[in-house]
Amino acid sequence: MSEPETMSLRFPDPEQRRAIEAAATEAGVSMQEYILSAAYERATAVEMKFLEAFKDSMARSGDAFEAEPSASDPSPEQRAAEQQARVALGQQGQGRAA
Template structure:
């Protein structure tokens, strides 16, 4: 198997290099292609794991926000009561300044 100069492949362990070369031969690809394919597969697996964890986190967050929304976002009746109370308060303030 020839070793193209396009990619510098150094292996401190000759047995490791021999094992990788044997695996590449078995797959019928060059050493570079085998290593790049393995690196791509690993990066893709890491990315998928990250995305799965991110989706799970988003799901938990949306559930937490949905639970909290009922206490944060008041009902129409509560908003109406708050507006009425505010108007009454402002009217009292105006009367207080007029006196």
């Protein structure tokens, strides 16, 4: 098994490299580890922002469905008819099983 290759750390801006190098040194980690940790933190922050927006969207959708009855929310009459149909089907099934 071979050793993993190191990440290429080329920076077109020497000041940017020095700033990252100094931050990594201050944190007590390699530049590679510092950069990967920063990328992970950024990705996690984006994910959390997305999930918060998704939860807000779900709440708004739920509020909209509660505010306006639709075809997915049957009327009391329709519920009673469905209940009667279930009872009738249950009685028919009992008759055949006997």
